[in-house]
Amino acid sequence: MNHFNQDAMNPITEDDIANYLANTPDFFERHAQLLAQVQLTSPHGNRAVSLQERQAEMLREKIKALEHRVMDMVRHGTENVVTADRLQRWTSGLLATRDPRGLPTQIAGELQSLFMVPQTAIKVWDCDSNYLNEPYAQWVSDDVKALATSLTAPYCGLNAGFEAANWLPEAHAAVSIALIPLRPEAAMPAFGMLVLASPDAQRFNAEMGTDFLERIAELASGALSRLRP
Template sequence: MSAEAVAQYLQAHPEFFDQYADLLAEIFVPHPHGGRTISLSERQMLTLRDKNKQLERKLAELIAFGEENDAISEKMHRLSVGLIAAETFQAVIHLLNFHLRDDFAIPHVALRLWDKPAGVEDLPEFTAVSEELQVFAETLAKPYCGSTAGFGTASWFGEHAEHIRSQGLIALRNGGGTIGMIALGSEDIQRFYADMGTLYLERLGELVSAALARATHTAL
């Protein structure tokens, strides 16, 4: 009789140990950490303790994730309040750079907008962007996270370009059209990685898009 057959039989007939209750006290099994044998009830207690430890670790992870999300939400709130208060195009850009670098600790931030509105002075944010990159931004259903290879966005980070190992790219939209893109760069290859969650990056894109649209309309 195989071990699997024995296990299946005991699962199908839980009354077995009611009929042979004395057997429980006579069965000894190897200790999970070796060295001696222990009773079946003691082995069950150890199994429950291991499961409790696993649950405690899982709970600690969930609490840590919750605290991290709370911290990010607070930062997003501060950025939102700042953008609402910003009355000019330049103020929006200044606040964006300040909050992303100082509050979110993103070391390198670059913004590119396709068209310069009337009434706004020439700024690095209006540096020409290739048509291929504009098309790529148009196709972004959600922010891109990963390496800088093959995008041409590394040059946006100026003298730091050669040190950037990962980036997040967020399309900016006004109505149905794409008006620009934010690039977030880091020397840490794991700061922006392919499978990371992008919910807050999406929210960031929506906030900045709305603020820029309002500031542009004011400038006009």
Template sequence: MTPQDIVEFLSSRPEFFSEHSDLLAQLSVPHPTHGHAISLTERQVLTLREKLAQVQSKLAELVSFGEENDVIASKVHRLSMALLLADEFEAVSAIVYAHLQEDFAVPHVALRVWNSILKRDSEEFADVSEELRFLAADLHQPYTGPAQHEEILGWFGESSGLIASMALIPLRRDAQVFGMLALGSEDPQRFFPGMGTLYVERIGDLVGAAVLKHVG
């Protein structure tokens, strides 16, 4: 008889231990960590405790993710409300910088707009290269990863050499990209490839809509 034969026999006879309950008290197995013999019942209890600990750990992780998402959602809501109340482009840009730097703790923020109907004499409307426009148009979702585009790094001025990671968020008018919001961090892991970008995209949608409202 092989171990598999025993497994198949017990699997097909679930009443076996009910009919031989005294056998349960006699059986012993090695303790999973200490090695000494324990009863089969004790081993079952340990297994259940291990499974319970795993479930509790997973639940704690899910609760933590939920709380983190709630915090981010609240910040996005505050940004939305502020942008709704903005009555001119200059207010929009000021709100974007203030909320992202203070509420979202993003140390470096830059905004660029092109192909607008009403242009302003500010850095947000400074000329950008055709290469960068093509780059922005090809972004079907925000870029997150190492800081590697020299022209965009130049938007951060004297801080450009400090930027280790960045998020590049295209601003769209329907399917056309008309600008970009760039977020920079000195932490190389703040914006990393493959990170979730749901809230980053929502911020881009909000900023894009607010900008279009005032400059077209």
């Protein structure tokens, strides 16, 4: 009687059944007929299917998910190859330039064309006296210089009325923006800033990685060292 009351108070749960089957692998060997009798609901409608058919459907779904993952990996790999090729072409152009006077304009212009950036701009300060009259070496406020030096990594996000956005040909169309500080070495004050902008709010967003932009900054900074005293 006590045993009956105890079972009533603690009925067998689905977890108990699942644990029993998981720990008794030979159960279905001793009751093989059950496998053929089990009927499950198909995820593709309300029809009943056998356990084997349901397992086959699950396997097909798993294979389809893996195929999508492989396709994504191939697509990303192809995109990376294209990006690397464009970066190499951009870098080669910088190395081939003999007159450094036009380097800032070249850096911004070729980034715009090769990587299909809607708008780009660049400013360089603390230049050698030979370049102080160039447009890229003028009209840079102390606030912008301080902002560039304060950035330890490129800023990507919405254009919150940044003063540097006014360097762009169409500042009103700069919805998302990337501010890329240019400096001779890490932890040193910036001597310039590169601005990339787009009317697409997601083109330069706060969640994107900045590794590629940091590489752009290093290469551009190295090329522009020729303008410094």
